[in-house]
Amino acid sequence: MGVINMEHHWLPFTNNRLFREEPQMFARAEGVRYWTPEGDELLDGSSGLFCCAAGHGRREIADAVHKQLLELDYTTHFQRAAPVSFELATRVAELLPKGIDRIFFGSSGSEAVDSAIKICLAYHRARGQGQRTRFVSRAWAYHGVNLGGTSLAGMVNNRRDFSGVTCDVVHMRHTWTEEQRFSKGQPETGAELADDLEDICKTYGADTIAGVFVEPIAGSVGTIVPPQGYLQRLREIADKYGLLLIFDEVITGFGRTGSAFAAQEFGITPDIITMAKALTNGAVPMSAVAVKTEIQQAIIDAAEGDRPELFHGYTYSAHPVACAAAIASLDIYRDHGLFERAKAFSPTFLDQVFGLRNLAQVSDLRGYGMISGIQLKPSDKPGLKGSIVQRILFNEGLHVKATGDAIIFAPAFVTTEDELEQMTAILRKVLGRAD
Numbered sequence: 465m466g467v468i469n470m471e472h473h474w475l476p477f478t479n480n481r482l483f484r485e486e487p488q489m490f491a492r493a494e495g496v497r498y499w500t501p502e503g504d505e506l507l508d509g510s511s512g513l514f515c516c517a518a519g520h521g522r523r524e525i526a527d528a529v530h531k532q533l534l535e536l537d538y539t540t541h542f543q544r545a546a547p548v549s550f551e552l553a554t555r556v557a558e559l560l561p562k563g564i565d566r567i568f569f570g571s572s573g574s575e576a577v578d579s580a581i582k583i584c585l586a587y588h589r590a591r592g593q594g595q596r597t598r599f600v601s602r603a604w605a606y607h608g609v610n611l612g613g614t615s616l617a618g619m620v621n622n623r624r625d626f627s628g629v630t631c632d633v634v635h636m637r638h639t640w641t642e643e644q645r646f647s648k649g650q651p652e653t654g655a656e657l658a659d660d661l662e663d664i665c666k667t668y669g670a671d672t673i674a675g676v677f678v679e680p681i682a683g684s685v686g687t688i689v690p691p692q693g694y695l696q697r698l699r700e701i702a703d704k705y706g707l708l709l710i711f712d713e714v715i716t717g718f719g720r721t722g723s724a725f726a727a728q729e730f731g732i733t734p735d736i737i738t739m740a741k742a743l744t745n746g747a748v749p750m751s752a753v754a755v756k757t758e759i760q761q762a763i764i765d766a767a768e769g770d771r772p773e774l775f776h777g778y779t780y781s782a783h784p785v786a787c788a789a790a791i792a793s794l795d796i797y798r799d800h801g802l803f804e805r806a807k808a809f810s811p812t813f814l815d816q817v818f819g820l821r822n823l824a825q826v827s828d829l830r831g832y833g834m835i836s837g838i839q840l841k842p843s844d845k846p847g848l849k850g851s852i853v854q855r856i857l858f859n860e861g862l863h864v865k866a867t868g869d870a871i872i873f874a875p876a877f878v879t880t881e882d883e884l885e886q887m888t889a890i891l892r893k894v895l896g897r898a899d
């Protein structure tokens with residue numbers, strides 16, 4: 465491979481100077497493996513970025529995309545549509561909790577979140593409660609990087625430089641407590657942290673609040689699993705005060721917890737669910753917002769005349785090629801029973817993760833389904849350990865996502881026991897070092 469000019473591409477969420485000095489690139493992928501341009505093989509310990517639940521290089525998706533490109537490469541969905549988008553919406557609705565069955569498409573998780581914010585505002589306005597403009601989110605939350613998602617963000621680096629553009633959001637506390645250290649699955653303590661929502665309703669006036677956003681499992685901060693009873697309590701308080709409850713399932717959607725959505729896994733029905741990533745197995749950018757029937761109906765009923773009911777949408781909403789990729793992905797999940805596989809494999813996965821407990825660099829372990837967080841002992845510069853370790857792991861043959869002082873280890877659902885052992889062997893080697 466010739467010399468690559470790296471001057472022009474500004475990499476997202478990356479230290480570009482460091483990257484140029486020591487690039488870590490992938491040129492090819494298949495199954496749970498990546499290959500660098502030099503031909504070195506790495507295992508994929510984070511399903512790409514939690515997208516590739518069925519592994520890389522799925523021919524079924526490639527074929528569906530190829531066929532769709534030749535049949536109908538593009539249509540707008542403003543006053544037009546393609547049959548394939550209705551087919552996909554039906555398929556997605558079938559996977560969702562009953563009653564959450566109106567699907568709005570975008571291209572990224574960030575777009576899904578910002579679309580959900582606007583749908584909440586439009587819903588309250590349609591019902592004569594346009595004063596409900598405030599949102600509640602949570603410390604350590606990640607809801608993408610568009611302006612609404614940045615406002616909801618609870619991770620300081622994602623907010624600090626952008627404070628001038630954010631909207632009105634109040635934050636609850638995050639749900640991690642010292643007591644929960646090394647809890648496998650849902651921690652037993654911490655449900656009362658949901659009462660922060662009630663306190664906020666009382667302090668700010670519930671009738672000023674449109675909705676509350678939570679990731680059922682907070683993924684990007686390093687996998688924080690909700691305490692038993694916590695989500696239930698949020699649901700009760702949201703109902704009591706007339707707030708919409710939004711589950712951001714961009715990571716947890718499509719089997720990551722062992723059920724189609726975390727909503728079903730934890731037995732809580734929110735009002736809105738956002739999703740992306742594994743919707744197309746990561747192959748083509750696509751996201752969706754799913755809302756309860758009555759939310760869409762209220763917005764439709766309130767619209768006058770022939771105007772669009774919701775003045776919102778993207779050039780690439782329901783892009784036909786993305787729809788084709790998503791349908792092919794959902795076929796794979798169904799035909800290969802991959803959500804069931806995730807559930808069945810989870811105990812083995814979590815046992816392997818919790819086997820890292822006594823390593824020199826590990827200060828906490830968390831996990832549920834096929835997602836886990838490995839908290840690292842911080843260096844003298846807190847927040848940087850994850851990226852240091854991530855670079856070392858790459859050189860040892862394992863790709864993972866890192867954030868702050870944590871690693872998010874979440875392999876594809878097709879990972880074999882042998883591949884999982886190879887991944888944890890690399891983790892053990894690197895995290896066992898004292899320095």
Ligand code: PLP
Pocket residue numbers: 571572573574575577606607608609679683684712713714715740741
């Ligand atoms: N919401 C959650 C919960 C996420 O984890 C992410 C991305 O990781 C997003 C939103 C943003 O998705 P995207 O990067 O596709 O915009």
